[in-house]
Amino acid sequence: MTDKNNIEIPEEKKSLNFIEQIIEEDLNSGKHKEIITRFPPEPNGYLHIGHAKSIILNFGLGEKYKGKTNLRFDDTNPAKEDTEYVDSILEDVQWLGFKWHGKVHYASDYFNQLYEWAVKLIKDGLAYVDDQSGEEISVMRGTPTKPGTESPNRNRTAEENLDLFIRMKNGDFKDGEKVLRAKIDMSSPNMHMRDPVMYRIKHAEHHRTGNKWCIYPMYDFTHGQSDYIEGITHSICTLEFENHRPLYDWFMDHIYEEGRTRPRQIEFARLNLSYTVMSKRKLAELVEEKYVSGWNDPRMPTISGLRRRGYTPESLKLFADKVGIAKRENIIDVGLLEYSIREHLNRTAQRVMTVLNPLKVTITNYPENEEELLPAINNPEDETMGEREVPFSKILYIEKEDFKEVANRKFFRLKLGGEVRLRYAYFIKCNEVIKDETGQITELLCTYDPLSKGGKSPDGRKVKGTLHWVSAKHAIDVDIRLYDRLFSDESPDGHKNKDFKEFINPNSLTVLENCKAEPFLKNAKSGDRFQFERLGYFCVDKDSFENKIIINRTVPLRDSWKNK
RNA sequence: UGACCCAUGGUGUAAUGGUAACACAGCUGGUUUUGGUCCAGCCGUUUCAGGUUCGAAUCCUGGUGGGUCAGCCA
Numbered sequence: 140m141t142d143k144n145n146i147e148i149p150e151e152k153k154s155l156n157f158i159e160q161i162i163e164e165d166l167n168s169g170k171h172k173e174i175i176t177r178f179p180p181e182p183n184g185y186l187h188i189g190h191a192k193s194i195i196l197n198f199g200l201g202e203k204y205k206g207k208t209n210l211r212f213d214d215t216n217p218a219k220e221d222t223e224y225v226d227s228i229l230e231d232v233q234w235l236g237f238k239w240h241g242k243v244h245y246a247s248d249y250f251n252q253l254y255e256w257a258v259k260l261i262k263d264g265l266a267y268v269d270d271q272s273g274e275e276i277s278v279m280r281g282t283p284t285k286p287g288t289e290s291p292n293r294n295r296t297a298e299e300n301l302d303l304f305i306r307m308k309n310g311d312f313k314d315g316e317k318v319l320r321a322k323i324d325m326s327s328p329n330m331h332m333r334d335p336v337m338y339r340i341k342h343a344e345h346h347r348t349g350n351k352w353c354i355y356p357m358y359d360f361t362h363g364q365s366d367y368i369e370g371i372t373h374s375i376c377t378l379e380f381e382n383h384r385p386l387y388d389w390f391m392d393h394i395y396e397e398g399r400t401r402p403r404q405i406e407f408a409r410l411n412l413s414y415t416v417m418s419k420r421k422l423a424e425l426v427e428e429k430y431v432s433g434w435n436d437p438r439m440p441t442i443s444g445l446r447r448r449g450y451t452p453e454s455l456k457l458f459a460d461k462v463g464i465a466k467r468e469n470i471i472d473v474g475l476l477e478y479s480i481r482e483h484l485n486r487t488a489q490r491v492m493t494v495l496n497p498l499k500v501t502i503t504n505y506p507e508n509e510e511e512l513l514p515a516i517n518n519p520e521d522e523t524m525g526e527r528e529v530p531f532s533k534i535l536y537i538e539k540e541d542f543k544e545v546a547n548r549k550f551f552r553l554k555l556g557g558e559v560r561l562r563y564a565y566f567i568k569c570n571e572v573i574k575d576e577t578g579q580i581t582e583l584l585c586t587y588d589p590l591s592k593g594g595k596s597p598d599g600r601k602v603k604g605t606l607h608w609v610s611a612k613h614a615i616d617v618d619i620r621l622y623d624r625l626f627s628d629e630s631p632d633g634h635k636n637k638d639f640k641e642f643i644n645p646n647s648l649t650v651l652e653n654c655k656a657e658p659f660l661k662n663a664k665s666g667d668r669f670q671f672e673r674l675g676y677f678c679v680d681k682d683s684f685e686n687k688i689i690i691n692r693t694v695p696l697r698d699s700w701k702n703k
Numbered sequence: 704u705g706a707c708c709c710a711u712g713g714u715g716u717a718a719u720g721g722u723a724a725c726a727c728a729g730c731u732g733g734u735u736u737u738g739g740u741c742c743a744g745c746c747g748u749u750u751c752a753g754g755u756u757c758g759a760a761u762c763c764u765g766g767u768g769g770g771u772c773a774g775c776c777a
Contacts, residue, residue: 154716154717154718154725156716181776183777213777215776215777216776216777272775273774276775277773277775278773282705283705284704284705285705285773286705287773314775328707329705329707329772330773331772336775339775340775357774357776357777358776358777359777362777378709378770379770379772380777381707381771382706383772385707406708408770413714419777460726461715461726461727462716463716463717464716465709465716466709467709467715468769468770469714470714470715471714472713472714472728474714474728475714475715475726485740486740492737519737520741552738561736562737602736605735605738670739673737675739696737696740697738697740698738699739700738
């Protein structure tokens with residue numbers, strides 16, 4: 140490699156994360172010819188950006204290593220699950236641009252097989268039916284530092300256990316009356332190994348199996364086996380399942396058949412984002428208590444919320460890439476997410492001029508009924524997007540905050556007696572300020588320099604500021620929703636004795652009505668994204684109707700002018 | 704007073720025993736018909752203490768700090 144005669148430039152190899160390293164080892168060693176991963180949501184809520192990280196990881200690995208990725212619903216708890224969530228999850232995964240291999244899988248598809256494995260474990264003396272109440276079981280389990288106590292039912296014969304289990308299945312018992320437990324070790328230092336419950340009785344209707352079953356397997360007795368059935372090679376989950384891995388392996392040890400693919404569980408750190416909460420329970424609370432308009436409120440960190448806010452699938456992939464994969468607990472600065480959407484939209488978004496808080500400007504030396512069309516660049520980062528024409532006339536709107544009667548030299552926008560450029564139009568100079576009785580500025584009287592058409596100075600004189608503007612006569616009215624972070628605290632659920640809702644930002648939504656937009660926006664459709672010059676990236680909301688366009692601000696432009 | 708896991712700039716992620724790299728944030732400055740973009744520079748004696756080694760962010764031991772586990776949730 141360091142041979143001086145060797146003129147080969149070593150390939151710049153992007154470093155692998157620890158999961159990719161494991162996969163490459165497994166592929167190189169021949170342990171697996173092909174990898175199969177899976178994304179296994181429980182359909183009991185909407186997906187959030189943390190799930191997006193997991194989806195991108197699992198499907199990304201499948202693509203990178205030319206393997207497969209399954210989508211499997213972990214639907215073993217009929218009390219909490221619903222097809223509404225199934226539908227939203229399907230939509231979100233597809234929106235992110237991923238295609239699962241084959242059909243959609245459901246853990247409930249495996250209930251028969253799971254039942255048979257349970258019977259096998261009973262016959263092998265590795266599982267027993269326990270009559271104790273939930274509370275008794277809990278007490279008998281001990282604590283992390285004190286070993287548990289064995290159940291009085293622990294040494295029933297296989298025959299008795301089998302009979303009882305069949306009767307559980309047949310509906311002979313009420314909810315909670317009996318459970319099936321694995322017979323492992325009540326004194327294990329790992330709580331999960333203290334005879335974990337495998338099956339519980341729930342007389343509830345399941346969203347897919349209806350009333351066929353009244354016993355349902357627990358997560359631990361379902362997940363690994365589902366992986367096994369599907370031939371999953373790498374079962375990737377978050378850190379809190381680390382302590383479950385010995386149990387995952389224990390069940391696998393007792394059902395595994397030589398020659399089949401044996402799945403391996405690998406854990407990575409879940410995503411945490413600053414200034415928001417990520418748990419399904421807390422997000423549901425925000426929805427139920429109407430702090431937001433729904434799961435897809437643009438302030439929510441849900442995939443559907445981000446989508447409505449204007450985030451693109453590409454931006455979330457860019458974000459996931461920057462965030463990386465590791466085992467360290469983390470809180471990612473929400474600024475990184477914002478950077479990611481700017482990065483994508485800067486390259487792709489149509490530019491347009493819109494005035495949020497209009498201030499009337501009359502060009503006193505511009506002919507009364509004259510109007511002209513001025514060419515404007517659609518995206519300076521992408522020539523192929525071409526140009527459009529923007530109408531100019533005597534009466535215009537500029538942004539209120541772009542004018543100050545008097546200001547220091549750091550303020551290089553419009554001031555009384557000062558000159559600025561109107562983007563793609565002319566240089567204008569402000570000569571007079573008109574105010575109402577209360578002293579509020581209502582109008583500016585300006586003159587333009589006809590020779591500066593297009594914004595180029597004819598005599599080489601410079602202006603420091605360039606403003607966006609809209610012709611009053613041609614402007615269309617739009618309503619704009621400005622969003623700020625939902626919480627005012629960096630880690631709203633990180634305070635011991637405080638409810639996360641105490642940190643809700645009361646100003647997370649500002650609605651501006653009758654903003655003035657360039658006519659180009661007339662035909663904008665729900666979901667269209669734009670850069671409003673000098674302001675930020677915006678996305679047309681689905682709430683828009685016939686003749687009123689409603690627009691969400693996705694994210695402001697970076698602003699290095701932090702005077703004010 | 705258990706088991707398992709983690710520890711590198713403000714925030715994340717690399718460096719796989721051989722000069723601590725990249726991104727974001729922040730701060731300077733340059734370019735610019737968006738105070739955007741783009742470009743350049745600045746910003747860490749790798750949690751501590753020992754040990755192994757010619758050489759340690761990396762391996763070993765111990766400490767400290769943090770996380771997870773006591774659902775018939777996933």
